Amino acid sequence: MRAANAYFAVARTALSDRLAWRADVFLGAGMGAARVGLALVLWTAVFAGRESIGGMGLGTMASYYLIAVFAYQLDQSSAVSSELAGEIRSGRFGKYLARPVDPLAWFLAAACGRSLVQAAAALGAALALGLACILVDPAYLAPASALGLAAALPVLALGLLCLALVNYMTGILAFAFQDIGAFQIGKNCVVEFLSGALLPLALLPSGAREALELTPFPALASLPAELILGRGLEGYGRELALLALWALGLWACARALYASLSGRYEEMGS
Numbered sequence: 001m002r003a004a005n006a007y008f009a010v011a012r013t014a015l016s017d018r019l020a021w022r023a024d025v026f027l028g029a030g031m032g033a034a035r036v037g038l039a040l041v042l043w044t045a046v047f048a049g050r051e052s053i054g055g056m057g058l059g060t061m062a063s064y065y066l067i068a069v070f071a072y073q074l075d076q077s078s079a080v081s082s083e084l085a086g087e088i089r090s091g092r093f094g095k096y097l098a099r100p101v102d103p104l105a106w107f108l109a110a111a112c113g114r115s116l117v118q119a120a121a122a123l124g125a126a127l128a129l130g131l132a133c134i135l136v137d138p139a140y141l142a143p144a145s146a147l148g149l150a151a152a153l154p155v156l157a158l159g160l161l162c163l164a165l166v167n168y169m170t171g172i173l174a175f176a177f178q179d180i181g182a183f184q185i186g187k188n189c190v191v192e193f194l195s196g197a198l199l200p201l202a203l204l205p206s207g208a209r210e211a212l213e214l215t216p217f218p219a220l221a222s223l224p225a226e227l228i229l230g231r232g233l234e235g236y237g238r239e240l241a242l243l244a245l246w247a248l249g250l251w252a253c254a255r256a257l258y259a260s261l262s263g264r265y266e267e268m269g270s
Contacts, residue, residue, distance in 0.1 A: 006101065007109040014113030018076075026121060033125050034178065039065040054203040059142040060229060064200055066141070067228050068221035070122040071156060075162035075220065076114035080107060080190060081171035088174040090096055093265060104254055108161075115160065143222050145230035150186035152224040155236075158243035159219025165250035174260035197220025213239075216246040 040062050056064065096103045112267060130141060170187055173180050190197045192194045192198055194217035201209055201222045212218055223239065226232040231241075 010109040011113035014110040018117040034077040063142040067225040072221040077111035077167040081167035084171035090186035152227040162216035195220035
């Protein structure tokens with residue numbers, strides 16, 4: 001219980017820190033809204049004279065982007081990963097060794113606190129943008145499923161956990177490399193595409209789509225959007241079990257990577 005209280009305090013501090021620098025939160029939400037608006041303009045032109053593309057009508061496509069873009073924005077562990085790498089390079093990582101804390105648990109708690117603030121901002125922006133779309137033309141949005149919304153929440157939580165573990169492993173690569181910037185950029189680009197935040201995975205060839213369904217990345221954007229729109233509920237149990245297995249496997253990999261690399265850490269007096 002004492003350990004749980006300590007990490008709850010870490011999450012609360014990260015949340016307070018994010019609120020103190022709330023301009024970044026609002027800017028991120030605003031950029032997400034702009035991105036959805038640009039996607040809507042693009043797909044309106046693509047749909048000219050067409051009823052559907054890849055089994056998705058214009059309303060479904062607009063709703064998909066409205067959900068997927070803001071769902072993908074919930075992750076804040078990438079920023080915490082960069083901070084962790086900076087602490088390793090500067091020698092400030094020693095504070096985790098001098099105190100009875102688990103670096104991985106600290107990392108996840110800090111990412112959770114930050115993500116809660118981002119979730120509130122993203123939800124507000126998504127509701128405002130959705131209302132604006134309805135006022136302009138109700139056909140722009142497809143109806144959401146209450147059952148799908150309830151099913152999407154644990155999927156999104158597991159997907160965010162998997163990505164946080166990937167970001168933790170990216171951050172601790174600083175034990176072996178002076179700069180992890182290239183790893184961060186490459187990882188962010190690949191994950192954003194594989195999640196479906198850039199392009200709906202339903203538009204990919206069937207073989208590529210089936211292969212991606214075996215990874216945890218669609219749970220960050222594509223799968224929650226599909227579930228909320230009432231699609232993909234038939235394979236829900238399998239997807240949830242697969243995500244749980246990925247989370248356990250990535251947790252074990254994160255522990256093993258830390259044990260392998262942390263011995264390289266050096267600071268004054270170590």
